[in-house]
Amino acid sequence: xxxxxxxxxxxxxxxxxxxxxxxxxxxxxxxxxxxxxxxxxxxxxxxxxxxxxxxxxxxxxxxxxxxxxxxxxxxxxxxxxxxxxxxxxxxxxxxxxxxxxxxxxxxxxxxxxxxxxxxxxxxxxxxxxxxxxxxxxxxxxxxxxxxxxxxxxxxxxxxxxxxxxxxxxxxxxxxxxxxxxxxxxxxxxxxxxxxxxxxxxxxxxxxxxxxxxxxxxxxxxxxxxxxxxxxxxxxxxxxxxxxxxxxxxxxxxxxxxxxxxxxxxxxxxxxxxxxxxxxxxxxxxxxxxxxxxxxxxxxxxxxxxxxxxxxxxxxxxxxxxxxxxxxxxxxxxxxxxxxxxxxxxxxxxxxxxxxxxxxxxxxxxxxxxxxxxxxxxxxxxxxxxxxxxxxxxxxxxxxxxxxxxxxxxxxxxxxxxxxxxxxxxxxxxxxxxxxxxxxxxxxxxxxxxxxxxxxxxxxxxxxxxxxxxxxxxxxxxxxxxxxxxxxxxxxxxxxxxxxxxxxxxxxxxxxxxxxxxxxxxxxxxxxxxxxxxxxxxxxxxxxxxxxxxxxxxxxxxxxxxxxxxxxxxxxxxxxxxxxxxxxxxxxxxxxxxxxxxxxxxxxxxxxxxxxxxxxxxxx
Numbered sequence: 165x166x167x168x169x170x171x172x173x174x175x176x177x178x179x180x181x182x183x184x185x186x187x188x189x190x191x192x193x194x195x196x197x198x199x200x201x202x203x204x205x206x207x208x209x210x211x212x213x214x215x216x217x218x219x220x221x222x223x224x225x226x227x228x229x230x231x232x233x234x235x236x237x238x239x240x241x242x243x244x245x246x247x248x249x250x251x252x253x254x255x256x257x258x259x260x261x262x263x264x265x266x267x268x269x270x271x272x273x274x275x276x277x278x279x280x281x282x283x284x285x286x287x288x289x290x291x292x293x294x295x296x297x298x299x300x301x302x303x304x305x306x307x308x309x310x311x312x313x314x315x316x317x318x319x320x321x322x323x324x325x326x327x328x329x330x331x332x333x334x335x336x337x338x339x340x341x342x343x344x345x346x347x348x349x350x351x352x353x354x355x356x357x358x359x360x361x362x363x364x365x366x367x368x369x370x371x372x373x374x375x376x377x378x379x380x381x382x383x384x385x386x387x388x389x390x391x392x393x394x395x396x397x398x399x400x401x402x403x404x405x406x407x408x409x410x411x412x413x414x415x416x417x418x419x420x421x422x423x424x425x426x427x428x429x430x431x432x433x434x435x436x437x438x439x440x441x442x443x444x445x446x447x448x449x450x451x452x453x454x455x456x457x458x459x460x461x462x463x464x465x466x467x468x469x470x471x472x473x474x475x476x477x478x479x480x481x482x483x484x485x486x487x488x489x490x491x492x493x494x495x496x497x498x499x500x501x502x503x504x505x506x507x508x509x510x511x512x513x514x515x516x517x518x519x520x521x522x523x524x525x526x527x528x529x530x531x532x533x534x535x536x537x538x539x540x541x542x543x544x545x546x547x548x549x550x551x552x553x554x555x556x557x558x559x560x561x562x563x564x565x566x567x568x569x570x571x572x573x574x575x576x577x578x579x580x581x582x583x584x585x586x587x588x589x590x591x592x593x594x595x596x597x598x599x600x601x602x603x604x605x606x607x608x609x610x611x612x613x614x615x616x617x618x619x620x621x622x623x624x625x626x627x628x629x630x631x632x633x634x635x636x637x638x639x640x641x642x643x644x645x646x647x648x649x650x651x652x653x654x655x656x657x658x659x660x661x662x663x664x665x666x667x668x669x670x671x672x673x674x675x676x677x678x679x680x681x682x683x684x685x686x687x688x689x690x691x692x693x694x695x696x697x698x699x700x701x702x703x704x705x706x707x708x709x710x711x712x713x714x715x716x717x718x719x720x721x722x723x724x725x726x727x728x729x730x731x732x733x734x735x736x737x738x739x740x741x742x743x744x745x746x747x748x749x750x751x752x753x754x755x756x757x758x759x760x761x762x763x764x765x766x767x768x769x770x771x772x773x774x775x776x777x778x779x780x781x782x783x
Contacts, residue, residue: 172394180195264528282342296323297457301337343407457529634671681730704753
């Protein structure tokens with residue numbers, strides 16, 4: 165069984181909650197055994213690997229005649245291949261976190277704060293501290309020895325968060341994060357917390373690895389990790405409350421609550437009132453600002469959110485209910501668990517960055533300013549040029565009646581109008597385009613989005629059409645879900661989300677079908693246009709090592725709108741490695757349609773013969 169659907173995930177979480185409530189001890193035992201299952205599989209693979217390696221070496225040392233027999237019968241190569249498969253299965257690469265590294269001797273105030281927290285909480289040692297440009301704080305554990313652990317703990321401090329919170333509020337945030345790794349925290353809970361993260365990262369790592377060994381382990385972790393995540397969900401959510409309690413103990417319940425409230429308000433405020441406006445200025449300015457983070461610091465200090473607006477935003481956040489999509493409880497539940505009073509943080513006079521970074525504060529801001537400028541300079545110019553061209557195009561389109569425009573012109577006019585002018589006018593243009601092309605996914609998306617933004621539920625049927633686009637699916641899922649939640653339609657919202665998840669699964673299956681081939685697939689005589697075929701033949705003829713070529717088409721089960729071709733070729737001349745021959749040809753073809761290449765010699769010989777028997781000879 166593969167990944168869980170949302171309904172299956174929630175069902176398993178609710179079972180875990182019931183088990184935890186009825187018999188906490190039994191639940192923890194079952195959870196511990198389930199957690200150990202992952203390690204059993206890993207160490208079983210390691211054991212087989214050791215037996216294979218040790219056995220091979222032992223045979224070579226103790227009995228040369230048996231070793232020569234294995235060599236003669238080519239069995240030794242099968243053993244070596246098995247060793248390689250199991251070795252690749254255990255090789256999991258974890259990318260270490262990146263950011264601006266802070267050295268202990270340069271930031272004494274910050275490291276004094278960290279040391280005090282780790283001592284008070286009996287927390288794990290922090291090996292390095294990195295500052296990033298995100299509004300976040302976290303402790304990231306990076307395994308030194310891959311799948312076998314040996315954790316290196318990195319404290320991630322988001323510069324925008326340091327600028328938004330006071331030192332006491334930031335201390336509460338860090339106390340929460342350290343609390344997950346604390347000796348004061350339940351050791352069992354801390355272990356499960358780390359195992360959840362480890363299995364999730366291992367699963368994601370295997371997703372990006374194509375070796376047979378990795379695919380073998382991926383099959384297991386695709387089944388195991390989601391189920392472990394679901395069954396440990398109840399404990400993980402309780403861990404969040406425990407970490408909040410630890411934060412309150414080291415600061416105060418009021419401070420911990422204020423920190424939570426400030427984080428929930430600061431994130432959208434900074435995004436909407438600072439970054440969005442700054443990025444918007446690219447429409448009229450050819451060059452980006454050179455000091456965005458220094459300007460952000462001044463913005464937060466001199467333009468704090470008004471109290472009335474603050475209260476309005478918090479009241480909206482407090483309406484959000486705890487959901488199974490996140491182990492973190494809702495803000496309402498977290499604040500209520502800390503204090504019975506509604507808390508509003510005071511304006512920050514001296515932010516945590518100023519106090520903790522000390523005389524290096526400006527240097528850190530300068531570093532991020534320079535990096536942001538270099539990272540965004542070209543994109544900023546591209547945006548400016550795009551906007552000037554769009555505005556000129558709009559002026560031209562307005563000289564004509566919409567009915568007089570070609571399809572391409574109408575779409576461009578509607579898109580530019582939607583982006584730069586009036587949403588209602590854009591809606592009319594997209595509706596006109598939809599009349600011309602009733603099956604247009606893009607038009608349905610824009611029409612549906614406009615309708616929902618104007619509180620018209622008929623937009624849902626339009627957005628459902630956009631489920632057909634994998635590129636739009638995530639946004640469409642969120643638009644419909646949030647609209648239904650705001651309407652108080654919880655059940656319909658859950659159904660919408662599940663339908664989106666099913667559509668996502670379908671798109672993934674389509675992608676897998678298109679991006680992979682095997683000898684067990686079905687192929688047929690190719691249906692290919694003359695122009696496309698001539699272009700393909702021309703590219704193949706330019707490859708001096710390519711002899712005869714046969715072309716076939718993969719039989720697709722899910723989506724036949726775009727054909728997938730495969731060619732088998734007999735090499736001529738000298739290829740240093742026949743297993744690389746097909747890859748060299750594929751790289752040289754550089755075509756704009758999906759095509760696979762196999763060689764009639766080497767490891768793919770049998771596959772190539774199948775294509776030769778079914779396909780059309782084109783060279």
